[in-house]
Each structure stands twice: as structure tokens, then as C-alpha cells.
Amino acid sequence: MSNPQEIELKLLVPGLTAAAALQLLRRAPSLARRKLRQQQLVNRYFDTPERLLQQQRCALRVRQRRDVHAGTGSEGDTITGASVWVQTLKTAGSSSAGLSQRGEWECLVATDQPERAGLRGTAWDALDPDGALFERLQPCFETRCLRTTWLVARRDGTLLEVSLDAGEVLADGQTQPLLELELELLAGAPTVLFDLADELARRLPCLPCNLSKAERAGLLANGQLLQPVRARRLERQRGEALPALALRVLGEAQDQFLRNLEGLLHSDAPEWVHQARVGWRRWRSLLRLLRPWVGPGPDFTELRPLLDALGAQRNLDVGCSETLPAWSGAWACAQAGAAGGEAALSPPPDDATTNACAQALAELQAARSAQRTRLRQTLLEPATGQALLALTRYLWQAGQQPMAIEKRAIGARLASWNRRLHRLLQGEKAQLLDVATLHEARLLAKRLRYGSEAMASTLPAKRLRQSQQWVKDATLWQTRIGQARDAWQLALLLQQHTHAPPALLGFMQGVAAAMERAAQEAASPG
Template sequence: MAPKPSHTPAASPAAPHPVEVELKLLVLGLPPDEARQRIARSPSLARRRALRRWLVNRYFDTPDQQLRQHRCALRLRQTLDAPPGDGAAGPWKQTLKTAGLAQGGLSQRGEWETDVPDGQLQRAALQGTAWETLDPADQWFERLQPSFETRCERTTWRVRRRDGSVVEVAFDAGVAKASGRMDAFAELELELIQGDPAALFDLARELAARVPCLPSSRSKAERAQALADGTLHGVTKAARLLPRDGETPWALAQRAMADMLEQFTRNLEALWHADAPELVHQARVGWRRWRSMEKLLRPWWPWPIDHAPLRPLLQALGEQRNLDVARTETLPAWADAWPGAASEWQAAIDRLAQACQAQRRAVRAQLATPATGLGLLQLAEALWRMGAGGQGFGRQAARQRLQRWHRQLHRLLDSAEHGAIDLASLHEARLLAKRLRYGSEALAGAMSRKRQRQASRWAGEATDWQTRIGQARDAWQAAACLQSTGAAERLVYFLRGVGASLDRQAQAMAQQRE
């Protein structure tokens, strides 16, 4: 039973304005003991003393979830020297965490921590903290109730580096409990005690080379809340970003890229647990959005990123998406047009279903490689470094880059003499249409209303062409998938005919457009 709120004075005062700077990595595909051993053998930790403890975290909120709405968390934590149960006892701390910056696994947020001897919420422990602004009349505090709980075994190392930075490395393996549900987790937390955040990434690369991992900006409280909601392993789509007062186009671009990386990594994490085809689709959308912005910002982007470590995963995702679309979209859409036996058509779908299952195993195998984690860490670090860049990137620069892509798209559609356009140009136009769409959607908020309407038209036009040309590509890919799974040859030829017909339609539309 969770303790009831109390107004007993705190044993020690809360810190005035602390800021927690932390990099979080989910560990995939390894039993906790093996992951812990691999981490402990890394050069920076091998000669360091490890401290092993067990943590019980109880989170509180109001019935209408005011803290969640303000992206805050209030918890009681008990630290034990032995696993919970059998009368194990240990000190309690009360912690308030406030909303802050969370991008690509790196988070910076306010944190106030106070000893509470009796293991009950104490209003006095919140004096001088952000709570005074959040709940000045104590209307929330009186209604606080337990929301969920996490329990984990924590192993920590304190690392002092030659540059003077100090980082605490924590490996947590445990479970979250909420609304009768339970979810196991294993994660690395690198907290900056002293120095520059670059030290977090330096050490994270060393650890990620030993254990497969994904950058994650989701806290344990957010993870448990998603578990309570039944959305923990659900689909993550692009967020609609509204401009903030006084926000520069570069700052908006950084926020947009943070959302793109979040879309990519959260869907990858969910793919580890779930089979929904939409997870693959949204992961690839997140990646394409990221790459589109990389290209758009290239003149102002001084941080080279090596995408080679991610290519095996991206290829596996692409093959998975082709199979998913063939099985769930293309073949069902053309089933009524098939002149042959229905049993032959169903047999092809069954073959595709088996291929989908095998390919999902291949995707998960790529997620469980250290190379994937190292590749994703590059993106997270580049996102952090964006905070110090962007000189010269303003509204005009953003508009000019988008206008350039818009002109390129129209030149491609006008490329051949006498109104003819070849298939290679059509498919190049499809890729450019995606780039224009994602760039326009991300940066529209940095433009004037007139330019926003223009960008919206560009995005709409780009989406239209992306859809038209994509339908033909899907038919061709479905034919290739059928052939690779050993389907009847006439089925393969039928889908190729569909693809050729849709290609001709797209060519005709390109020739007739105004």
C-alpha cells in the first residue's frame, strides 16, 4: 500500500535550482546479468567500484493527472541493500522533476530531491521548488494519489575523466507496474555530475559498442504511464509543431528534428515487442523526415554523420515494408481483378505472411546489434550539437531552400522533350516530393502567413505526387515479393502489369498537368 500524503516537515531542505542532465539508452536483446557484465568490462568502468542497490519508485498524481499534463513527476523512492520483500528496509527520498528539454535520449530538466524519513509525501519538502509555481494554493497536493510503481536493481559506477568531467553510469533492470499490467525494462542512464554533455556521448559510445541499445528520451514515469494507458508499444506518429514566441527558424528546425528522431526510435523500440505493420511504416517515415531535414539544412550543418552503421537496419525495414504493403494493401486491392483461382491468390498471401514473420525476425536481429545503437547515438549527438549552430539560417534561407526543391520537382516533371517523361524521372520526382513535403511541414511555422500558405500548397502538391507514383511502385514491389516467395509466375506477371499500367497513368498526368 502506498503511503498517504503527509505534512510532516522534511528532514533536509530541497536544493534551490538543480538541473539534471542525463542520457538514457534502452538495452535490447540481452539478459540483464549478461548486459551488466558486458557493461562492467568496458574500459572506463572495469577498474571502478560498482555499487549495487534495489530501488522502489512510487509515482503520484491527481485523479485528473495535473502533473502529467504539465510534464512533471513526483515520486517516493526507497533504496535497499537487498531485493524488496522479506522485511527489507531502507531510506526514502521524495523527488520532484519538472518539464525540460528531452531530445534524442538526452534530457535536461529540473530536479529537487529531499530525504523523507517516514516514506510519506511531505509538502514541506516542496518548499523552494517549482511546486510553488505549479500548485501555489496546494489544490493538487491534497488530491495526490499513487499512480504506478517501478522496481529495479541498479548498478552504478562513478567515472572521472581526464577533462575533469564526472559521469554517473547506472544500469537499471526491473519492471514497471500500472493498472494491473507489468513490463520489464533494462536501461542505461548516464548522468552528468560535472562537465560538458559531450562527456555523456563519449562514454555512451564506449558502452554502446558492447551492448545493443536505443537512445530513449522517455523517463520511467512516462514509460509506466504509457503502460497504464495501454500505449507503451503503440505507434508514434509525427507531432504537429506550433511555433513558439520568439523562436528562430533554426530552433524550430531542431525541435522538428527531435520529433523526427523520436518518431524513428520509439517505433523501433515498439517493433522489438509488437508486429503491427504501421510500426515499420512510421519508423521509416521518421527516418525519411530526418534525412529530408538533414539535406535541407546541409549548408548550415557542420557535423558529418556516417549513416553506414544504420544501413543494414534500414534495408531490413525497407524489405519488411515491401512485404507488409504487398500482403495488407496491394494484393487485397487487386484481388477482385485477378482472373485466376481464388485459392491461388490466397496461397500467395499465405506465403507473404510467412515471409513477413521471417523478415520481422531479421529486423529485430539488426536492432540487437551494437552497430545500430552506435548509429543512432550519432543522430542524438548531432541533434544536441544543433544548439550551437544555425548561424545565417533564417526565414528567407528556409523559404529559398524549399523553393529550390519545388523548382526541381517541376523541372523533373517537365524534363523530357515534347511532354514525355521517363520512369526514372518519375521515381526521382517521388523522392523529391517526399523531401519537399517533410521540409515544408517542418518549417511552415517559421514563415509568414503568406509563406505558410505557399508551403502548405507545396506540401499538398508533393503529397499528391508521392501518392500517385507510390501506387505504381507498390505494385512493382508486390510482384518482386511474390517472385521471391515462390508464388505462381502468372501472379507475378499480373502484378507487373498493374505496375506498368499505373506508371503510364502517372506519366500521362505529368504530361497533362498545368
């Protein structure tokens, strides 16, 4: 029976073929002089028909393992040796944006079916004390890959295993390609995982990932793997300390950010970009909320190119799919009314007006497509992967520090944000609101909303009722101010990327100014 504690860092390798990734890894300083081993792996996962193990975040698999001769990764390699079948049970543990710690038990089995005897003395005893669950197990999905492995032993006793897995996930008749790195700590301190990951990320694109192969296959089978990841509200567990919950909500927001980054590499759907930005803003908002206890956040300078590219993509997505379509009809009617005079109540738009809108939209669509290419290129830059790894390291380090959060402290901090928002929008100086102040209010409204939603389960009943009203008000202000911003942004995009007529630019600027005034008037007291 193997060591029941697994500590590993998982990294996706996007944008490369398996052969290209292997060649880059073989030249990495820590791996260049080390012998590699290659094996063909077929992992068959078992669960009950209603997926009881998946619900418990557990996985039971039987793995077929066969050596690949030569170790070059080419099609000419040959599989040698008899099959070895290994049964593995993995249980739920702690995980954060790539670094996971979970229970793991392994043993040899005779065939491709699980054996009850090999589970005795493991966490399965508590999960299935009478054996009824085991009797209902059935194959549910598979992963197949060529695994290339290096052992990295250092003089200080540190021992790491680096594995490149290239293959596919198969579930419910669907197939999803897989190319990922796993860095497993066999002996030593977890910091060495991050050090080695940073070294490898200098050479090839990397994206920290929390999903195990079993979880990825489960999502594929459920039709959820290719859907944008939205925020999840985490409830405080029985007996859970506030610091533990705080780290969990930070990890959930970071996971939302990273999972949607993965999705936008493969899909043009705007929601991936939107949810990636939501995840990032939730992460930043929660860092601000928890700053008295977790300390200052990491340096985001190296992420700025990615964040700017996401923002530019989102602006074009909204302009193309929402703002311009929403206002083009009103502009066409306004143009027709101006041409027809006061007597024309609802004259139809002429061909020139319709063509101008269509041309502007086509030009914006082209800019949108070009920006999507730039965004993906930015995400595949090694510097971006290193910056994302730094977030993972930061969150892990935060969990290693002593942290004491007073019971009412989070609610009090949210209340102070609410008072500040009230002063901005409805205080004595509200009549003097300008564009910059409205933007500041919008950011504060988001911060209040995201913080209140994420930490709701920590609040006493009275404060919870207050926070629910805060979220309602903050969402209203976020939407109201955001609509004015979107109108201004469209005018800017039309100016930057199209040959739109001056009348259309002037119309959108007028719409934005009117919406801005409406927001200012709504904020003014009395």
C-alpha cells in the same frame, strides 16, 4: 537539496536478460575495475487526477531505496539496511533522442508520501503558489527495479554515474518490463557521456530513448505505450528563436524513428515498421531543408544494414497485407475471363486460380516472418546501437553551434523544392518521364511534404497558404507514384519468394506498367 540540473543519456538495452547485460557491463574497460553498488528502488509517482504535472512534463516521485548485499545480481542476494525515502521533483527541460537536461530537486522525506516543505525553494513555487495543486496529489503509477550503479571518476575531474535499471513499470493494472542504462553527468562536459555510451554500445545492444520512467508509466496508463508513434506538428512557442524550433523538429522526427524501432522489437504489427521509416524520412528531409544552417548531416553508412532491413520488411508488409489482396480478385477474374472466352462476362475463378493466389500469399507471409527476424537481429547488433548513438551526438552538437536562420529563408527553400517538383512533373520535359525520374519526383514530393508540415509554424500567412497547397499536391503525387511502385515491387517479391505462376507475375507487371503510364500522363502538361 541536490543540484537542480540533471544531464543524462538514457539507453534501452533490448534483447538481453538483466543478468546478461550486467555481465557484459562488468567487463567494459571503464567499469571493470570499479566497485558497483546495488539497490532495490520503488518509485511512486504522484499527480492530480487529470494529470496536470504530466501535461507540464513534470514529475514528482517518492523513492524507497534499500541496499542489496553482495552486489552479484543473483537471486541469493539479500536486502539490508533501513528504507530511505527520497522525494524528487523533475521539471520539463530539453531532450533529444536520449540526452536530456532538466531541472531536478531532491530531499529526504519521512514516509512514502510527498512533503510540501521539501518543495519550497524549487520550481514547485511557480507551479503551485497557493498549495492547491499539492492538496490534490495522489499516487498514479510505480516503477520497481534493481539498480546497479558505478561511479566513473577521471583525472580531468570528470565524474559520471552509470546505472543499469532492471525491473518493471506498473500503471493502471498493467505491467511493462524495463531494462535500461542511464549515464548521468555529475561533473565535466557532456561529450564524455557520448564517449562512454559508445564504449558500452560496443559490448551490448543499445537504443537511445527519450522517455523517462514517469513518461513511460504515463503512456502505459493512458494505453499509448504500445501504439506506434506518429508525427507530431510542433508549434513555434512565444519568443522562440527559429534555430531552437529547428532543433526541436529534428529531435521530434528522430524520436519518432527511435520509438518505433523499440516498438517493432515487441510487436509484429506493420505500422511500427511504417512509422519508423516515416520518422527516418522526416529526419532526412528536415536535415536537407536545414542544411544551410546545420551543415552536412552525419554519416549514415553504419545505419545502412538497418535501413535496408526496414525497407525489405516494409515491402513485404505492403505486398502481403495491401497489394496482393487488392489485386488478387482482379487477376482471378481476368484468368476466368480468359478461360471462358469473350462471351463470359463475370465467370467465377476456378480452384487452380484461387489456390495459386493463396499459395503465393502463404509463401510471401513466410518470407515476411523471416525478414522480421532478420530485422530484429540487425537492430540488436552493437554496430547499429553505435550508429544510432551517433545520430544523438550529432543533434546535440548541432545545438552547441551558433545558428542564424533568416525569417523567410525556410519558406524560400521550400518554394524552390516546389518549383523543382513542378519542373520534373509538368515542365517541358515531362513527356520524357521514366521510372528513375518518377522515383526522384516521389522522393522530392515526400521531402516537400515533410518539410512543409514540420516548419509550418515558421511561415508567414501567404507562404503558409502556399505550403498547404504544396503539401496537398505532394501527397497526391507521392500516393500516385507510390501505387505504381508497390505494384512493381509485388511482381518482384513474387518472383523472389514464391512459386507463383507466370501469368500472375505478368498480370502484376502489366498493372504496374499501366499505373506508371497513368502517372506519366497525369504529369504531362496540357
